[in-house]
Amino acid sequence: MKLYTDAGNFQALKIFISAEIAKEKLEFQEVKHEAWVVPYMSSHKLPVLEVYPEKFIFSSNAAARLILARSVTEENPSAVDQWLDWESACLLPAVFPYLQSVIVQGKMDESLVQGIQKFLAFLDGELKGKEMLTGSQLTVADVAVWSTLFPVFMGKSALPGYQSHFPILLTWFTKLANQGEFDRVSQAMCKGGDTSYLKGSLTIQPAPLRVAETANQKEAVQKQTSKAKEDTTQAAPEKIVASPEEIEAATLAWLKGKKLCPEPLKRVHPVLPEKGRRNILITSALPYVNNVPHLGNIIGCVLSADVFSRFSEGKNWLLDWRMRAGWLAGWLAGWRAGGISFYYYDYYYYYYYYFYDYFDYLTYHYYYYYYYYYY
Incomplete structure (x- = not known):
């Protein structure tokens, strides 16, 4: 040094x-x-x-x-x-x-x-x-x-x-x-x-x-x-004694706890409501500003909802935030081009689709269901 x-x-x-x-x-x-x-x-x-x-x-x-x-x-x-x-x-x-x-x-x-x-x-x-x-x-x-x-x-x-x-x-x-x-x-x-x-x-x-x-x-x-x-002057902490029932429960959990745990749920698409379960649909809006995605809304609304839904996948909770603004933009573009044409609609639809797919904001099945619904 x-x-x-x-x-x-x-x-x-x-x-x-x-x-x-x-x-x-x-x-x-x-x-x-x-x-x-x-x-x-x-x-x-x-x-x-x-x-x-x-x-x-x-x-x-x-x-x-x-x-x-x-x-x-x-x-x-x-x-x-x-x-x-x-x-x-x-x-x-x-x-x-x-x-x-x-x-x-x-x-x-x-x-x-x-x-x-x-x-x-x-x-x-x-x-x-x-x-x-x-x-x-x-x-x-x-x-x-x-x-x-x-x-x-x-x-x-x-x-x-x-x-x-x-x-x-x-x-x-x-x-x-x-x-x-x-x-x-x-x-x-x-x-x-x-x-x-x-x-x-x-x-x-x-x-x-x-x-x-x-x-x-x-x-x-x-x-x-x-x-x-x-x-040095503090008194020794009081000894805590577990009851026989607590000891038995702890021993059982230690020896057989893994077997008693429920099996991980397999996520099957499409995710549909199941009778007898708590089925929750998570939605999130994506407002546009002049037909351009607003970064603050993407981070604050869409991504936060996406993270929460991924955390809750094992509970049969579904995120479906659907591209209403994207569909409307495609519809208006087709109308301005000379009428409601499926050709123009499909063109602008895939423009938005590939943009959001690149950022992994959507899952394919959600988007296709929405497309066929409006088609």
Whole structure:
């Protein structure tokens, strides 16, 4: 696998850290900030992981998860899904403009600070009583969230007062930062924690889409992270005991069920009503527009009736939608040609007949019966 990224792209931290944890040998190529690596994308976007030649993953979370899956088996993948979705849809869109304001423009926007603080408060509450985001296991969710928060907690771009406001979150962040894999990658990208190195990438890379977080999204994350605990506390389902009659009926159906089934009915033409049976005639109109079949009516009326009748063939149900419009068109054509002539009638009759026979809209016997009836 080969990673393409520009210098100072903090989203590449996710992929590099995952490769370090998984001991995965990752080929790396640094490209220009505006490089267009994926030819079929509508805009340039980095980082990009080339899994196979010309096969790319341009989601940093998906790329990190693919690499880390080689060494880490997720105990609660549903919770990991929720956290990755939250990070990409809520946290990252709040962090990115803050970093652009502080690192690129050199000013701190209070509204952007408040936008991040609300997500940090949520994280601080979720980490209470847990070692990692999904429990006790380190997953790609921790890697993704830590990587996005790295420039928020380090260097000149550090959020003011975060140490005192979010102590639980700070403990989790510091614990991961002291691990070798996280420390080596972060030092390689920002030596000494100097986040100004990210300026070039932040200037060029497109900002992630901002998605408004709702209460339902927060509840979904909370439910997923506590799912494992709920499963262990649920009572065992009540044992259902079958009665002797039900057991006997099931045994008989298993041993002799095929013999007891009725034989498939042979469809004999012509299909006529049978005494003592429920005989149903299915009809469907085919209106014309200026003597031309209307496609909407063909699909909506004729074909739907045809499919339903084929499904019901074993019940002696008959589809007969008769070419009234086709007969009328032939009759009028013959009249306009100089009188009601069987020659002209037959000519226009077969014109319609072969048209519908080509599309398999009719069966031969239906059409001939109709022809002789009017003939």
